[in-house]
Amino acid sequence: MTAVIAVLHAEDVALEFVSVLRDHADQDVLVVVGQARTSVTLPGGLSLRERLELLGPLVEPGGNTAELPVPADVAALLGEASAPAPDEIWTHSPADHRIRRARFGWIVSRAVSPFSPPPASSPSSLSSPAVTCSVGDNPFLQTIASTASAITAAEAEAKIEFINRRAGELLRSRVADRLVTTDRVPAVERFFTASAAQANRLYALTSSLGDDAAVADDPWEFGLSAYEAARLDATAAWTARWCSPQDGPIVEVGACQGELTRRLSGKGYRVQATEPNAGFRARLAERAEPGVEVLPDSLEDLADHGERQAAAYLLVEMLYYDQDLALLDRLPTDLLLVALESGQLNERIWPWLREQSTWRVAERVELAPPTLESVCDGLAYLRKRGSRGLVLARAGWRR
Numbered sequence: 001m002t003a004v005i006a007v008l009h010a011e012d013v014a015l016e017f018v019s020v021l022r023d024h025a026d027q028d029v030l031v032v033v034g035q036a037r038t039s040v041t042l043p044g045g046l047s048l049r050e051r052l053e054l055l056g057p058l059v060e061p062g063g064n065t066a067e068l069p070v071p072a073d074v075a076a077l078l079g080e081a082s083a084p085a086p087d088e089i090w091t092h093s094p095a096d097h098r099i100r101r102a103r104f105g106w107i108v109s110r111a112v113s114p115f116s117p118p119p120a121s122s123p124s125s126l127s128s129p130a131v132t133c134s135v136g137d138n139p140f141l142q143t144i145a146s147t148a149s150a151i152t153a154a155e156a157e158a159k160i161e162f163i164n165r166r167a168g169e170l171l172r173s174r175v176a177d178r179l180v181t182t183d184r185v186p187a188v189e190r191f192f193t194a195s196a197a198q199a200n201r202l203y204a205l206t207s208s209l210g211d212d213a214a215v216a217d218d219p220w221e222f223g224l225s226a227y228e229a230a231r232l233d234a235t236a237a238w239t240a241r242w243c244s245p246q247d248g249p250i251v252e253v254g255a256c257q258g259e260l261t262r263r264l265s266g267k268g269y270r271v272q273a274t275e276p277n278a279g280f281r282a283r284l285a286e287r288a289e290p291g292v293e294v295l296p297d298s299l300e301d302l303a304d305h306g307e308r309q310a311a312a313y314l315l316v317e318m319l320y321y322d323q324d325l326a327l328l329d330r331l332p333t334d335l336l337l338v339a340l341e342s343g344q345l346n347e348r349i350w351p352w353l354r355e356q357s358t359w360r361v362a363e364r365v366e367l368a369p370p371t372l373e374s375v376c377d378g379l380a381y382l383r384k385r386g387s388r389g390l391v392l393a394r395a396g397w398r399r
Contacts, residue, residue, distance in 0.1 A: 010058035019149035061169035074111035094203035145190035214279025231368035247311035254318030341385035
């Protein structure tokens with residue numbers, strides 16, 4: 001049996017995969033290091049310290065900005081490292097909060113395809129290897145582990161000794177993802193197995209503030225979640241209380257794949273749905289109903305051009321991207337419906353509102369309370385933070 005550990009940084013083996021080395025103590029383990037784009041064999045029969053020491057020369061305490069290998073590059077590394085093809089592949093969670101490790105784990109899951117079985121007629125058919133992910137670091141998402149392995153005191157000492165001697169600079173790194181903290185040196189190493197589809201969804205969910213969120217269809221499960229359905233229903237009803245289809249078009253900023261859009265168009269609204277993410281926009285356009293115009297504009301585009309006069313602008317769960325809130329003053333409307341979780345409202349929106357005179361608060365409303373919810377077919381769960389709405393009316397506007 002051939003086992004491969006595919007990690008972004010060499011020290012990750014010591015941080016998260018010591019129990020894998022223990023379980024393969026008498027077998028060679030091949031380590032693919034994505035950052036270095038190389039591999040090294042850790043021979044069976046050596047002590048844990050001796051095996052870890054072979055990784056020492058590959059530890060690079062510097063930055064975290066080198067371009068990541070693409071799936072084809074990782075597939076080549078896996079193929080070069082292992083003959084025959086590996087039976088087991090261990091890697092990072094696609095839901096790791098350290099986004100480059102999450103992306104590398106996702107890349108590894110995509111790279112496994114060269115080892116998938118060829119057609120049945122081929123006499124050299126290979127079995128597809130299992131891809132097992134370390135739960136890793138994610139304070140927002142609890143992944144259900146299929147295995148949990150407590151390390152021994154001696155193994156913990158080997159971890160500590162390796163990090164202190166070979167990666168001590170990482171204990172004071174200014175790069176958040178590289179910083180080694182106590183919780184990133186776990187005494188219990190936890191793992192789960194994810195299908196390619198689950199890995200894709202986990203990575204999209206973790207990448208929610210970036211373009212990679214669109215690698216999976218409906219990463220936030222707006223179309224599947226009872227919580228999200230109730231939130232969107234409440235948001236559509238809230239919109240209807242403040243403007244009617246007869247008042248004119250409404251602009252939905254950051255419409256994603258159109259779950260709220262569909263609800264609004266079903267109520268008779270002419271919706272101008274904007275979505276700058278090309279992946280989400282393509283799905284939005286494909287599913288758009290009559291009366292919906294799909295646009296590529298960002299909030300900045302809408303403010304800069306000022307061409308889309310509307311009865312209301314909807315900014316629903318989209319002011320999480322550090323946008324300049326002064327842009328809202330230039331939107332060609334007298335009515336803004338803003339929805340966010342309460343923490344963001346308190347930290348960003350309320351301080352801004354107190355310092356400006358363009359908008360007054362016409363209503364505050366709770367659209368959805370916080371809840372705990374399973375995601376990704378029950379592979380993980382998280383706290384949905386709830387949604388609160390603010391109606392902002394331009395000074396002088398009267399209903």
